[in-house]
Amino acid sequence: MEEKDTVAEKFDDYALSRVPQKERKHWLGIATMRFGQISALTQFLLGAALGFGMDFWTAFWALTLGSVILEIVSILVGIAGMKEGMSTTLLVRWTGFGKFGSILLSFILAISMIGWFGIQNEVFAHGLQELLGGPIWAWAIATGLLVTLIVVFGIFSLGIAAYITVPLFLIVVLYSISSVLGDHSLSELIHMHAPGPSLSLAAGTTMVAGGALLPERLLHRI
Template sequence: MEETSEFQIKSEERQRWSSIALVWSGSVISVPALMVGGILGGGLPLNICVIGIFIGYCIVCSYMSLIGMQGCDTGLPTAVLAAGALGEKGGRYVISFILAVACIGWFGIQAGVCGTSFAAMFGNLTGIVIPVWLSSIIWGIIMLLSACFRFDGLKRLNRIAVPLLAIVCLYTLIKSLGNGGMEVLHNYIPTGTITMVDAISMTVGHFALAGAISSDYCRFARKRTDVIKSSFIGVIPAGLMILLVGAVLSITMGTYNISEILISSGLPWLALVALVVTSWTTNVANAYSGGLSLAVLLNKDEEKSRGTTGIAGILGTVLAALGILTGLRTFLSLLTALVPPLVGPMIADYWIINKGRMSRFKSRPGFYIPGMLAFITGALTACVTGGIFSKISFLSFLDRPFFIGPINGIVVAMVVYMVMSLIYKGDRK
């Protein structure tokens, strides 16, 4: 492999697989995951939920391991690795832009949600009124400062947060099963029309983006097997726990919201901690990956990415304080849906064409036509079959739900890339 980028990490920066696993666990334990679990619990028997969730996370962990091992081999983040399959300009101007905008946007939304909820709960507990905009700025800055410590900051935060969140989730689960909750669960008959495929699709969907950018974190792994261990052990147990907690809570308590349940149980301060920490662990990763992608887009190096992380976090925090991001959720969902199909060309190029040999990985100059066409085709497939266009009124006629949108996009992108690579004889750099 040639010296591709200033983003290659040094050997002394490599981490134990358990540190990377904790980062993944902190990312998967989130309020959106509880919501997905709550929806699944309302439409499927718990045993089917478990199977669907397990299969869904196994699918995500499989492709995130492949991308993560590329990052481990090369020491490069996703936005830079994309230059091998999409060309340097494709990776820099297309992929980096999409990742940066999506991560900054979601950082702002999470900071806004955390700020709004914190202001309301803190006001109820103390009688002190904190303006929502001020609360959003405070928590946005706190989350941003954690992200500016790069991977070490993520690692240290999750060493504390993941065990704490696990304890809170288990305690809430035990509380929900008391006072007749166990009987409600035993006699529960689902009333929804959710299928096993829906369960798999929803599980994949809520973590598909994280799987696609796994090399941002797995580049710190010491060897390929560490990537696999950190992905499967970091994601599946935590993911199963949080989604099942959401499912059980929705059945026994009528809500998946841990904070509401803790407040009703007389533990409002613990509810406040749960709210803040679940937002914090997820949002630090948004700022970190957003900063990396912004650095690539602006042609900066790894050292300068600390500054671009600051820029990304400040932009997201300001947008959150202004309260304008809520109306952009559909746009951000569209951008997020475009990311997983990127995995297709990258996997095909590195693992099939180059047979997983690091020495054969090279970035291509400009825009690489097979990779760009494969990405566009895969992204369109993911949007058409994944329900994204159903949220956009003037494109709703294109909505054709089928199987799992992100996976459809990845598979189609892989196939198109393989075919186009045979046809197109572009020279490698």
């Protein structure tokens, strides 16, 4: 029984209580995990949408303004999380929304995360099927179990996964960018017109800020 308690304490991410001061993580590890979160399918879709509906400078300002808005919210939430050492759900509960308000927020976040987990797991499975063959359903089960296993052990396993996958992700992204854009000059890219229906600056800014606000709750308290 004592061994189980030790293991449980080792992987406890303090979802329902304050994070003790001695258990707070270094900012570099959290930054690495945070970068791993934004390198998700949603960000690729966001970039594709902005590039399809905006010219270079409109997309530039949409990214800049959206990032500034996101940064302001992140700093304020981060300060609260750092000071109190609580998850978003607990912060919401004790800042006026009460028990039922925090439950409602948790329900909304859970449903949205389940949906995106299914979508990104399908992309993961399709990629492995294209590389290695085999039935898509088998890959979907395998990749889903792998990601679930990582998440079960909380912030500890997320950190290990981030240290491995983030550098690999950067290598792949840099290679992909150089391959795709290598045949185009910078001037050509800047002056290229949007190939699709026009997207307004306000819409683009909202997409940039809103698309990243949801995962922001995950790591701000550590």
